[in-house]
Amino acid sequence: MPSSCLRTLLFSLPLCLSFSGALAVTVADCTSAAGCSCAPSPLTDDELSVTFGLDTPADTTGYVFVIFDGTGTWSQLSIEDIDITAGGDGSCAGQLQPEDGVWASSSKVNSVSCGSGTAMMQQILTGNLNREKPARVTWGGVFDGETFRKAWLAANPDPEASHPTWTRVSEIEVTSRDSLEGLTSSSRMVLLSPRSFRMDWDVEGRNEEGVCRWSVTSMVRKTGD
Known part of the structure; x- marks a missing residue:
């Protein structure tokens, strides 16, 4: 407005x-010792990178965008491993x-x-x-x-x-x-x-x-x- x-x-x-159409990218929002919440984002990989001041990998196939304690990064770990790393049980459950x-x-x-x-x-x-x-x-x-x-x-x-x-x-x-x-x-x-x-x-x-x-x-x- x-x-x-x-x-x-x-x-x-x-x-x-x-707006340009957006492709689904899995985003894992994680908090130290509390695990993560995972959800597909309507933002494209480039939009996510620009938002957090990052470079986009040449090929994001198999990547997950991780927001860990507010800091964004691209990861090739599975969402289960990302969740465990952040202190979760590997389910990456929880609504965003x-x-x-x-x-x-x-x-x-x-x-x-x-x-x-x-x-x-x-x-x-x-x-x-x-x-x-x-x-x-x-x-x-x-x-x-x-x-x-x-x-x-x-x-x-x-x-x-x-x-x-x-x-x-x-x-x-x-x-x-x-x-x-x-x-x-x-x-x-x-x-x-x-x-x-x-x-x-x-x-x-x-x-x-x-x-x-x-x-x-x-x-x-x-x-x-």
Whole structure:
């Protein structure tokens, strides 16, 4: 959802984008001495690598993406061995659920296309990112976009905030669509571990100069209880 200040600035410029299809990669989220939870992720291998600042193996066949105490790595061990290494019984059981607590985001602009106004829009977007306050989120064991939106707005009030329509893709993935004042947006939230998720925003708008498009990716992490 663009903030009200960005909506205002947009109408001296403009915005669109779409997600690429994602391939299932097994992710093992592990905690020292407590074992792991394993689940297929809708993120591609490259998306997972970029999210955690890693290089992707040339061929990820047979690899598992492991998040161990919050640090990501690629492993050729079986999920059973990964779970045992982390102190589990080898079953890699347990549902991946977000933990209640204080969550903070770190965002970056992926792409901007606004014709002659591209450089200015890039500067506007970059200047308005990463200013939000962390939010206390009570998930209740369910990864839910509206739960996060309400908690985020409680910490960062915006009287012009929109109300997106959410769609549950799976227990660890939700998407949304929204339209307000000439803008359309779509988002995708993917739970990576009980303490982190990735959120991608694609936005499009139009003014007298034409169409403007941008995309933003946020890594959202639990930072405290």
